[in-house]
Amino acid sequence: MPIVSMRQILDEAAKGGYGVGAFNVNNMEQIQAIIEAASETNSPVVIQASRGARAYSNDRFLYHLLLAANELYPNVPFAMHQDHGNSFETCKSAIDMGFTSVMMDGSLKEDGKTPNTFEGNVEVTRRVVEYAHPRGVTVEGEIGVLGGVEDGHGAGGSGLEHLTDPDQAVEFAERTGLDALALAIGTSHGAYKFSRKPDGSVLKMDLLIRIHSMLPHTHLVMHGSSSVPKDLQDIVNQYGGKLKPTWGVPVEEIQLGIKNGVRKINVDTDSRLAITGAIRKVFTESPEKFDPRDYLKPAREAMKKVVALRMTEFGQAGHGKDYKAIPLAEMAKGYADGRLDTRPSLAAAR
Ligand code: G3H
Numbered sequence: 001m002p003i004v005s006m007r008q009i010l011d012e013a014a015k016g017g018y019g020v021g022a023f024n025v026n027n028m029e030q031i032q033a034i035i036e037a038a039s040e041t042n043s044p045v046v047i048q049a050s051r052g053a054r055a056y057s058n059d060r061f062l063y064h065l066l067l068a069a070n071e072l073y074p075n076v077p078f079a080m081h082q083d084h085g086n087s088f089e090t091c092k093s094a095i096d097m098g099f100t101s102v103m104m105d106g107s108l109k110e111d112g113k114t115p116n117t118f119e120g121n122v123e124v125t126r127r128v129v130e131y132a133h134p135r136g137v138t139v140e141g142e143i144g145v146l147g148g149v150e151d152g153h154g155a156g157g158s159g160l161e162h163l164t165d166p167d168q169a170v171e172f173a174e175r176t177g178l179d180a181l182a183l184a185i186g187t188s189h190g191a192y193k194f195s196r197k198p199d200g201s202v203l204k205m206d207l208l209i210r211i212h213s214m215l216p217h218t219h220l221v222m223h224g225s226s227s228v229p230k231d232l233q234d235i236v237n238q239y240g241g242k243l244k245p246t247w248g249v250p251v252e253e254i255q256l257g258i259k260n261g262v263r264k265i266n267v268d269t270d271s272r273l274a275i276t277g278a279i280r281k282v283f284t285e286s287p288e289k290f291d292p293r294d295y296l297k298p299a300r301e302a303m304k305k306v307v308a309l310r311m312t313e314f315g316q317a318g319h320g321k322d323y324k325a326i327p328l329a330e331m332a333k334g335y336a337d338g339r340l341d342t343r344p345s346l347a348a349a350r
Pocket residue numbers: 024050051052053083084150151153189190268269
């Protein structure tokens with residue numbers, strides 16, 4: 001099957017009541033880890049590249065590696081997604097290259113640091129929707145601002161400073177016509193999300209549940225959703241790493257989200273920890289080795305293992321063969337004739 005739109009995957013996930021992990025990639029080994037995990041667990045999946053990843057790899061390399069993944073694993077339905085696009089131009093360049101989905105993160109200004117105004121966010125996100133939908137490409141937006149900074153992207157802070165306002169979320173969905181909406185509910189990017197196991201005072205699942213009840217036809221997205229498991233932290237530290245004690249988003253909270261409209265779950269840090277732990281282990285135990293394959297192979301295996309586990313926990317495992325790819329041209333028709341319109345006023349009337 002061809003590389004599919006993210007909207008098709010999220011619509012299927014909504015029908016089946018499961019969530020879909022969206023995993024970040026920067027290189028060949030990470031793409032192989034994800035596609036092999038998806039193939040072995042029979043999962044649909046979202047493979048995403050940040051602006052930093054596109055710059056690091058030279059995005060033509062990433063693009064062709066993803067085409068290779070599609071050629072070698074034609075049974076795995078996956079979407080090729082731009083993570084945290086900072087401007088119309090970033091999203092347009094991804095779409096023009098062949099990405100089937102983009103995130104316009106208008107919660108921040110183009111510098112990727114300063115919180116945007118609501119009107120500024122609506123305007124740039126709507127512009128991306130107007131470019132993407134006639135091409136059958138999916139659009140994710142964000143309302144509210146996550147905590148933390150990754151690779152220069154992010155407003156910093158704890159994640160509680162700019163929580164999503166539910167009324168604004170509804171107005172945002174109505175005025176932009178986007179497909180999926182990322183919420184700020186207390187999570188942050190990176191390894192340092194919470195200083196203890198999070199409870200409702202810092203991880204606002206109640207807010208997410210409220211927004212889903214007000215916006216039942218919009219696919220919700222949880223960013224900053226690595227679980228930062230203790231066993232992966234321990235491997236890094238056992239072999240010379242210096243991670244400080246930290247907590248991520250517990251899988252059971254993500255599963256509660258999935259019961260309440262969350263269809264896309266963004267995970268990068270867990271993959272990074274798995275890779276780093278495996279490489280540190282080889283360097284420590286076999287310092288005489290210098291062939292990159294000696295440490296990249298276990299690194300790829302370690303990432304594959306954590307990705308496959310998340311696929312099972314999010315419920316996407318077993319659903320890879322459920323559906324036939326809808327070509328982007330067909331998706332474009334669905335947007336044009338209103339079938340794929342999820343604006344709250346129209347979706348409620350249907
Ligand atoms: O949004 C955060 C992802 O973990 C991507 O991070 O911008 O360092 O590639 P990055």
